[in-house]
Amino acid sequence: MLFAHIADTHLGYRQYNLDEREEDFYRSFREAVDRIIDEGCRFVVHSGDLFDEPRPHVKALVVVREELERLREEGIKFYCIAGNHDLLMRSGAVPPHRLYPEMEFLTPKKPARVHGDVLIAGLPYFSKLHSRVLLERLAELEKLAERHRRSVLLLHQGIDRYLGVGYELRMNELPAGFSYYALGHVHKPLLDSYAGGIVAYPGSTEVWRGDEIEVYEKMGKGFYLADTEAKEPEEVEWVKLRSVRRFVKLRVSSEEELEALPEPGDGKPVVRLELQCRTESFQRLYSEVMRRLADRVLYVDVRRLSQEEERRASPAKGLDVYELLGSYLRERSEAERSFAAELLRLLEDGRTEDAVKVAEEFFSRRWGGGR
Ligand SMILES: [Mn+2]
Structure with missing residues (x-):
């Protein structure tokens, strides 16, 4: 069946x-x-x-x-x-x-x-x-x-x-x-x-x-x-699925690269733009990309990649905040580590109410808060 x-x-x-x-x-x-x-x-x-x-x-x-x-x-x-x-x-x-x-x-x-x-x-x-x-x-x-x-x-x-x-x-x-x-x-x-x-x-x-x-x-x-x-x-x-919105990833680090900016293609994609530059040149580079792309894309989701980030986000694997959290808390108990991960997930999703609930439960269990 x-x-x-x-x-x-x-x-x-x-x-x-x-x-x-x-x-x-x-x-x-x-x-x-x-x-x-x-x-x-x-x-x-x-x-x-x-x-x-x-x-x-x-x-x-x-x-x-x-x-x-x-x-x-x-x-x-x-x-x-x-x-x-x-x-x-x-x-x-x-x-x-x-x-x-x-x-x-x-x-x-x-x-x-x-x-x-x-x-x-x-x-x-x-x-x-x-x-x-x-x-x-x-x-x-x-x-x-x-x-x-x-x-x-x-x-x-x-x-x-x-x-x-x-x-x-x-x-x-x-x-x-x-x-x-x-x-x-x-x-x-x-x-x-x-x-x-x-x-x-x-x-x-x-x-x-x-x-x-x-x-x-x-x-x-x-x-x-x-x-x-x-x-x-x-x-x-x-x-x-055929009707899914296209997402395009672009990485630009200099004005010369802007000359070779690829065509975003049909259907107004969302562009995830990573600008690899120093703080002072960010605004200029960003405005230039927007000037070239604005009417051909739905949205440009921009982030600045500093050299430090660049190094950590190795090409093989993206930066996993949960993994970082895990290694930061590696001395802690399994229960504490999963509590932290759960809390992070809820807060990341903007679910403050649930996060408070989960925190209350965790601490009442832990300290025998009796509620
Ligand atoms: Mn989901």
């Missing part, structure tokens, strides 16, 4: 505060639904971060309403879980997914469904601080999977093998016995094997952050198509 695996659509995200960027995320999602219907999928699994926020813009809610309706007309079920972006980490909070009765929303209370003869199970995002609960729940799902010949597991977690210090789950902590591990959270597509099953992250459907550009240049953005009978990663098909 053919199914689609998509994740991290971040609907409602308004990158650079631009109308166009908000629309881009909707357009990619609509194209994905078109392709899912055209390919004749029988169901879709969405591995979290459907929305960019736990309280999405009304437009994002309406887009999901319309696309779910199109899928429903074709008899295609939509299974999904909450990611770290569309989940408010507070007891009693209602996730936006509750608005759609036709959505098969997998929750800790009701984590599994059966589609034909295929078990579809999933859990929302769990922060590293709650990994014990997550592991208990996964053990229950592993038992459930033993009773089914084919099964799909939806999770929105970073796994140590694919992520630096910011991971929540170790590879060997994944339960065994599932035929397809439909993962979300890592924004770069990847396929792997585990315990006889297929492990897959389709990544995000638009460039959500600048550090996704390199992989995007090689693979584009998209989702996976798989048969529930598939056993090897090679059997999974990558569907590259």
